[in-house]
Amino acid sequence: MAGxxxxxxxxxxxxxxxxxxxxxxIEEGEFCVFVGPSGCGKSTLLRMIAGLEETTAGKIEIGARDVTREDPAQRGVAMVFQTYALYPHMTVGENMGFGLKMNGHPKSEIDAKVGEASRVLKLDPYLKRKPAALSGGQRQRVAIGRAIVRGPEVFLFDEPLSNLDAELRVEMRVEIARLHKEIGATMIYVTHDQVEAMTMADKIVVLRDGRIEQVGAPLELYRDPDNRFVAGFIGSPSMNFVTGTVRGGAVEMPSVGLTLTPPVALPPDGTEVVVGLRPEHLEIGPGDVLGVELTEALGGVSYAYLTASDGERLIVEERGDVRSSEGDRVGLSIDPARLMLFDAGSGARLR
Known part of the structure; x- marks a missing residue:
C-alpha cells in the first residue's frame, strides 16, 4: 500500500x-472518491495518476516515489475501467491471471494469486466459466480480480458501475466497500454519482472545471459545505435554493412565505443572498403560499414537489401517516439553524 x-x-x-x-x-489505505459533473476533470486526473495521461506540470508521488514521468507499468497501480475489457475466449481464471502470465510469473504463483482474489470476490464457482456466461456484476468482479492479482500499491476505479442496472450498482457498491475493508488498499474511485461517493468514501474530492471545490469526509461535506456548488451537489434530493433579502437582522424569503433569523453574521440590510434549504429539514404546514405540483410516494418517505409564488420549485421530504397531495396549497416551516446562506454573486458560504 502507498499514499x-x-x-x-x-x-x-x-x-x-x-x-x-x-x-x-490521499493517505495510505484511504478510499478517496473524485466526484463532480461530467467534464469536471475527474477521469483526466485519475488517468494522470495512472500514467495514461501525461502531466503538463506539477508532481505526482506514490508512496515516497516521484512517478510523474514514469511509465504506467512502473507506478504500482492497477486500474478498473467502466468497460470490463475481458477476453471472451478465456475463462474467468485465465482472464484474472493473464497479466501475470504475460509477465512470466510461474503458474503456481498465478494460481495462488487468482485463488486468493477469487476467494475475496466470491468468484470460486465461476472460475471455469467464460465471460458470456456471467452477469454484468460478475464480469465487473472479474475485472476487479484482474487488478487484485497484480498486487498494486493503489487501485484506480474509473466509473466502474456505470454500465450496471440500479440493483447491481447497489450490490457492487457493497462489494467494493467490503473489498476495501478486507484488503486495506489505497483506492481512488471516480464517479458522477454522489450517492456512490457518500456511501463508499473515506474522503470525497468535489471537482468543478478542473479545480477542487472542497475535500472532506462525506458527512462533513453534507453538513458543512464551503459554497453553493458543493451544497447543491452533495445530498439526494438536492438542496433547494431560494432568493432572500437581509432586512432588520433577518432574511426575508417572500416567495416561500418565510422570514427567519439564522445564527450567522448577516451582511448589511438590502443585501440579496441565496438561502439553501435541505428537503429533509423543511416541514409542510397550513398556508396558502406554495402549491403541491406532484408527490412521489416511496413507502416510508414521500417527496413533495412544490411551486413557489415566483415559479421556483422546491422539494420537501415527508414522513409519517399524513402527507400532502397534488393540488394542495401549503406553507413551509424550518428551524432557522438549518438554513445555509450563500453570497449571491460568488456562491461562497456565509458563516
Missing part, C-alpha cells in the same frame, strides 16, 4: 487547460 500526493498538478491539451493546479493528499 498518493499531487502537488500543483496541471493538464493542458494545446492551449486548453483542463486541470488547474490541483494539490491533494
Amino acid at each position: 498518493v500526493q499531487l502537488t500543483d498538478v496541471i493538464k493542458r491539451y494545446g492551449e486548453t487547460q483542463v486541470i488547474h493546479g490541483v494539490d491533494l493528499g
Whole structure:
C-alpha cells in the first residue's frame, strides 16, 4: 500500500487547460472518491495518476516515489475501467491471471494469486466459466480480480458501475466497500454519482472545471459545505435554493412565505443572498403560499414537489401517516439553524 500526493498538478491539451493546479493528499489505505459533473476533470486526473495521461506540470508521488514521468507499468497501480475489457475466449481464471502470465510469473504463483482474489470476490464457482456466461456484476468482479492479482500499491476505479442496472450498482457498491475493508488498499474511485461517493468514501474530492471545490469526509461535506456548488451537489434530493433579502437582522424569503433569523453574521440590510434549504429539514404546514405540483410516494418517505409564488420549485421530504397531495396549497416551516446562506454573486458560504 502507498499514499498518493499531487502537488500543483496541471493538464493542458494545446492551449486548453483542463486541470488547474490541483494539490491533494490521499493517505495510505484511504478510499478517496473524485466526484463532480461530467467534464469536471475527474477521469483526466485519475488517468494522470495512472500514467495514461501525461502531466503538463506539477508532481505526482506514490508512496515516497516521484512517478510523474514514469511509465504506467512502473507506478504500482492497477486500474478498473467502466468497460470490463475481458477476453471472451478465456475463462474467468485465465482472464484474472493473464497479466501475470504475460509477465512470466510461474503458474503456481498465478494460481495462488487468482485463488486468493477469487476467494475475496466470491468468484470460486465461476472460475471455469467464460465471460458470456456471467452477469454484468460478475464480469465487473472479474475485472476487479484482474487488478487484485497484480498486487498494486493503489487501485484506480474509473466509473466502474456505470454500465450496471440500479440493483447491481447497489450490490457492487457493497462489494467494493467490503473489498476495501478486507484488503486495506489505497483506492481512488471516480464517479458522477454522489450517492456512490457518500456511501463508499473515506474522503470525497468535489471537482468543478478542473479545480477542487472542497475535500472532506462525506458527512462533513453534507453538513458543512464551503459554497453553493458543493451544497447543491452533495445530498439526494438536492438542496433547494431560494432568493432572500437581509432586512432588520433577518432574511426575508417572500416567495416561500418565510422570514427567519439564522445564527450567522448577516451582511448589511438590502443585501440579496441565496438561502439553501435541505428537503429533509423543511416541514409542510397550513398556508396558502406554495402549491403541491406532484408527490412521489416511496413507502416510508414521500417527496413533495412544490411551486413557489415566483415559479421556483422546491422539494420537501415527508414522513409519517399524513402527507400532502397534488393540488394542495401549503406553507413551509424550518428551524432557522438549518438554513445555509450563500453570497449571491460568488456562491461562497456565509458563516
